[in-house]
Amino acid sequence: MSTPIEATTVKAAAPKGDMISTLANKWKSKPGSLIMALHELQTKVGFVQRESAMRLGHEMGVPLAQIYEVVTFYNYFKTEAPGKYIISVCLGTACHLKGAGGVLASLSKELNVPEGHSTPDKEYHLQAVRCLGCCGLAPVVSVNNKVYAKLKPDDGRHVIECIQIDKPMIEAEQESAVD
DSSP states (O other): OOOOOOGGGOOOOOOOHHHHHHHHHHHTTSTTOHHHHHHHHHHHHSSOOHHHHHHHHHHHTOOHHHHHHHHHHSTTOOSSOOOSEEEEEEOSHHHHHTTHHHHHHHHHHHHTOOTTEEOTTSSEEEEEESOOSOGGGOSOEEETTEEEOSOOTTOHHHHHHHHHTTOOHHHHHHHHHHO
């Protein structure tokens, strides 16, 4: 595991103005495109920073209040930089029925943060998602696009340990089966 970073030193660089101008020009002439513009901004930067939202709104002719209506309504959007490891717990139907709520609770307890928040050191961000498309492997958790499958409700500690040694759950299970 990397050494913790002081929360006060973790600050994403503001996106370059020309990137926001390009993004605004791409979307402003398309009706109903605010969500797509914000989605692209978050994809490039990791979250919707206030200064970026203000600039995007100004260049698209959209009031900041309208931007924040969208950003705060949809739980996909983040207004703060997420942690280094984004832990997504699937709460889709298959995962829910197989105990994903317990997995989420276990991870929340291990990290000492509620769902939707990051740890103070910005190492981990815990979020619930509606479906990861791995229903046959339910319940699943995705950590920065690595899938941890067939979890049990109390596997939170095991997932964190796997992240710390940077191994997918399946590899870690195979190693323990060999021992």
